[in-house]
Amino acid sequence: MAVYTEVTDEDLSTFAAQYDLGAVLSCKGIAEGVENSNFLLVTERGPYILTLYEKRTRKEDLPFFLGLMEHLADKGIACPLPVPGRDGVALRELCGRPAVIVTFLAGMWPRRIMPQHCARLGEALARLHLAVGDFRMERPNALALPGWKELFAKSADRADEVAPGLRATLEAELTALEANWPVGLPAGVIHADLFPDNVFFRGDSLSGLIDFYFACNDFFVYDVAICINAWCFEIDGSFNATKARLLLSNYRKVRPLSRGELDSLPWLCRGSAVRFLLTRLYDWLNHPPGAFVRPKDPLEYLRKLRFHQSVRGLGDYFLDDSDLAESGTGGQ
Ligand SMILES: Nc1ncnc2c1ncn2[C@@H]1O[C@H](COP(=O)(O)OP(=O)(O)O)[C@@H](O)[C@H]1O
Numbered sequence: 278m279a280v281y282t283e284v285t286d287e288d289l290s291t292f293a294a295q296y297d298l299g300a301v302l303s304c305k306g307i308a309e310g311v312e313n314s315n316f317l318l319v320t321e322r323g324p325y326i327l328t329l330y331e332k333r334t335r336k337e338d339l340p341f342f343l344g345l346m347e348h349l350a351d352k353g354i355a356c357p358l359p360v361p362g363r364d365g366v367a368l369r370e371l372c373g374r375p376a377v378i379v380t381f382l383a384g385m386w387p388r389r390i391m392p393q394h395c396a397r398l399g400e401a402l403a404r405l406h407l408a409v410g411d412f413r414m415e416r417p418n419a420l421a422l423p424g425w426k427e428l429f430a431k432s433a434d435r436a437d438e439v440a441p442g443l444r445a446t447l448e449a450e451l452t453a454l455e456a457n458w459p460v461g462l463p464a465g466v467i468h469a470d471l472f473p474d475n476v477f478f479r480g481d482s483l484s485g486l487i488d489f490y491f492a493c494n495d496f497f498v499y500d501v502a503i504c505i506n507a508w509c510f511e512i513d514g515s516f517n518a519t520k521a522r523l524l525l526s527n528y529r530k531v532r533p534l535s536r537g538e539l540d541s542l543p544w545l546c547r548g549s550a551v552r553f554l555l556t557r558l559y560d561w562l563n564h565p566p567g568a569f570v571r572p573k574d575p576l577e578y579l580r581k582l583r584f585h586q587s588v589r590g591l592g593d594y595f596l597d598d599s600d601l602a603e604s605g606t607g608g609q
């Protein structure tokens with residue numbers, strides 16, 4: 278459960294009085310998420326989500342995240358909308374933390390991922406990438422290669438406590454990634470954390486996307502790589518090529534991927550595995566004592582990294598020749 282900051286009844290009623298939401302009926306910490314403190318806030322107007330921004334979310338980035346949600350909602354993407362107070366301001370402060378109330382999105386994230394979820398995810402991700410075409414704000418990716426190196430430096434000395442040899446593996450992988458990272462691919466704002474717990478479904482239909490607090494500018498296809506890692510491995514660690522193919526083919530129906538983007542996928546998958554391995558490793562070694570949060574397992578991402586390291590080429594695991602033929606041999 279991610280509740281780093283406790284909110285007293287008194288603090289909450291003073292805070293809620295700044296909105297036109299009626300009286301607060303209940304406010305409960307949410308038993309999911311690891312980054313920020315989230316509460317299900319029920320008022321006379323209905324349910325909302327109250328978020329207090331913690332650790333990795335920098336206050337200066339919040340206008341970008343809130344502006345992005347407003348832009349996407351305007352483009353018809355189902356996502357939470359920041360709720361302004363009576364003064365028109367959405368971003369406020371509560372218990373010394375930046376805080377926002379956003380609209381509640383109905384639906385459930387899939388506990389057991391079925392191939393059809395991956396198909397719907399592919400379409401939604403591509404729609405998101407098209408919808409940001411005219412979003413004018415920018416945020417560099419703080420968790421790209423230089424950020425990975427900083428995180429690694431903070432955890433390197435203790436990495437082998439988590440798995441023997443992890444330090445050397447990460448050192449070598451960071452060097453390899455630096456030498457092979459693609460350049461010049463189509464880029465724009467990406468979600469950058471579209472894990473199953475951030476995608477809601479109602480029945481078989483995808484009902485919305487949440488948690489835009491890692492969104493940033495990067496290659497669109499890097500977002501695809503993040504989703505392949507988060508959605509296309511089974512609990513036993515095996516890669517599910519059917520899920521990856523469905524994710525990719527449905528993405529490509531909405532936003533075609535060039536041959537250059539497809540060819541870069543194996544390295545982007547490796548990079549994405551390292552990115553989540555490093556944040557999880559850091560959190561594993563440093564989670565605040567007493568905080569109501571369960572750190573996620575870094576080794577899940579070490580296993581995913583090893584899988585991608587063992588792959589010899591694109592055709593080996595995602596796509597066969599007929600898939601690749603659709604993209605021609607063009608560049609980016
Ligand atoms: N707008 C929303 N509508 C409904 N539930 C939400 C909403 N935002 C967050 N939640 C719930 O809170 C949980 C944690 O939110 P999330 O944004 O993923 O937190 P974190 O940023 O800490 O990872 C989600 O899994 C979901 O259950």
Ligand SMILES: N[C@@H](CCOP(=O)(O)O)C(=O)O
Nearest residue numbers: 310311312470472488553573
């Ligand atoms: N998805 C990340 C952790 C970020 O937490 P989330 O609750 O915002 O998804 C991971 O799995 O490491």
